[in-house]
Each structure stands twice: as C-alpha cells, then as structure tokens.
Amino acid sequence: MNTSIIPRWAARAEEAGFSTLASTGRYAYPGVSDTVALAAAAGATTTIGLLSAVLLAPTWPGALLAKEIAGIDGVSGGRLTLGVGVGSRADEFTVPGHGLRGRGGRLESDLATYRHVWGGGLVGDGPNPAVPSGTRQVPMLFGGYSAPTLDRMVRWGEGYIGGSLPVTMTAPSFEAAKRAWQEAGRQGVPKLVVLAYFALGDSETGRANIRDFYRMAPDDIAGNVVLCTAPEMIRQSIKDYTALGVDEIIFVPATDDLDEVTRLADIVT
Structure with missing residues (x-):
C-alpha cells in the first residue's frame, strides 16, 4: 500500500460527498495504524465523519489510547467515532502486560478510563488532566460476535458495527x-x-x-x-x-x- 495516498484519499472522499472515512488497522500487518490514518484524514478534511472500524482497543494501554483518540477528535473538530473491537489474534497484542489473555476484562476497565480521561479526570497522582478543557466524550460503536460485545454496546456505546x-x-x-x-x-x-x-x-x-x-x-x-x-x-x-x-x-x-x-x-x- 502507498501510505502517502491517505490524505489525498480523504480529501477526495470528502469532495465526492461521502459521509464517513473509516480505518481498518492491525499491528501485525504492514500498514498504517488506525490513529495515524485517522489523524492524517482529519488534517486533510474539514467536514467528513471519521471512524475506526474497528480499532483493537485492548492492544493499547487504556489511558494512552484515550488521549490519542481525544486528540484526533479535537483536531478534527469533533468528527471522530471510536469503533471498538476486542481482537482475537495473539500477534496483535505486543505491549507487555497487554496480551491476548484477559483482554475482555481489560477492555471493561479501559472503557471507564476513556470516560475518565475525556471528562478531564486527573492523570495518576498528578495535578493535571491528560486532555484540554472542552474535550468531549467521543461516541463509541462496538464490533464483534459475542454476547459481551452487545453488553458493552448497550452500556457504553451508540451502536454496532457488522x-x-x-x-x-x-x-x-x-x-x-x-x-x-x-x-x-x-x-x-x-x-x-x-x-x-x-x-x-x-x-x-x-x-x-x-x-x-x-x-x-x-x-x-x-x-x-x-x-x-x-x-x-x-x-x-x-x-x-x-x-x-x-x-x-x-x-x-x-x-x-x-x-x-x-x-x-x-x-x-
């Protein structure tokens, strides 16, 4: 894939009148991560919606991902929707302490972390939040085929991705x-x-x-x-x-x- 095409693709899609640009990213594949692709698209457009479809959230430390997503949403002017998946392949989980095992439980905790960070909660024991004031609660959609996916959707999300x-x-x-x-x-x-x-x-x-x-x-x-x-x-x-x-x-x-x-x-x- 010619990764330099992403901003041009995004701009052309917006000019053509499409409603949303979406990313489909994986770590264990030669491509661009969701956050990079979405940030590039945000900088190349002004009105089109942005969506991760879907980002394997438990592969990330929760607080770090929350800040990344808030930043992309902020620079886009509030156009991002976070599409969340739990993942199923061990090679996607490369961060120490964030392996395949226990990913569902981590995601439950991380979803609360996202809301805390986006709401301006303090980081650790320090005096500062991770995001600027005015950061919004980024809407979330959930993708997957398990009962826990639907449970998370109704508790945390706005809908479902097939x-x-x-x-x-x-x-x-x-x-x-x-x-x-x-x-x-x-x-x-x-x-x-x-x-x-x-x-x-x-x-x-x-x-x-x-x-x-x-x-x-x-x-x-x-x-x-x-x-x-x-x-x-x-x-x-x-x-x-x-x-x-x-x-x-x-x-x-x-x-x-x-x-x-x-x-x-x-x-x-």
Missing part, C-alpha cells in the same frame, strides 16, 4: 444488537454500520489483497468476506442493508487506486 460478510450472516447480529438495546432500556435504536470491501478497477488485485489480509482468519470469516467488484454488487449491498435498517455502509477499498473513490461515487452519490 463485518464484511454476506447479509445472511450479518443480519442476525444486527437483530441481536437491536434486541439487546431494547432489553437494556436504551432510548431509540442503536446506530448500525456495516463494512463491505470493493474493487471496481483492478478486481484481481483486490481479491489477492483480501486473501492476504485474511489468510490467518478463521475459515468462516476468510471464506465469506464480501468483495464488491461491479456496480450492481454495490447497489445490491445498499438495497439489502437498507432493508435491514442499517444506517451506514462503509465501502472499504481493496486496492490503493485513488480513482476508486470516483468510481464508487459515480454509483452511490
């Missing part, structure tokens, strides 16, 4: 998210977001990139990742997910061809 899988596989997760929201007594409905990869130009390179990215994923995920390679596939995805009540579809590029922004915009805007 993965890049066929609608028949993701529909039950969206229904479960709406049901959990209602049972928890939350007002209204959760925001629902879904991911779908696309490669409208060089589809073969796109397929190869997706296979490489998911080569260590479980078979039920790797073998079912959605890749839209034609306009009718894009339109069908929009139709299917609109029928499910999904609020936003994030079309994730499978190549770094900048013209993909225009190709997608010609179909959906």
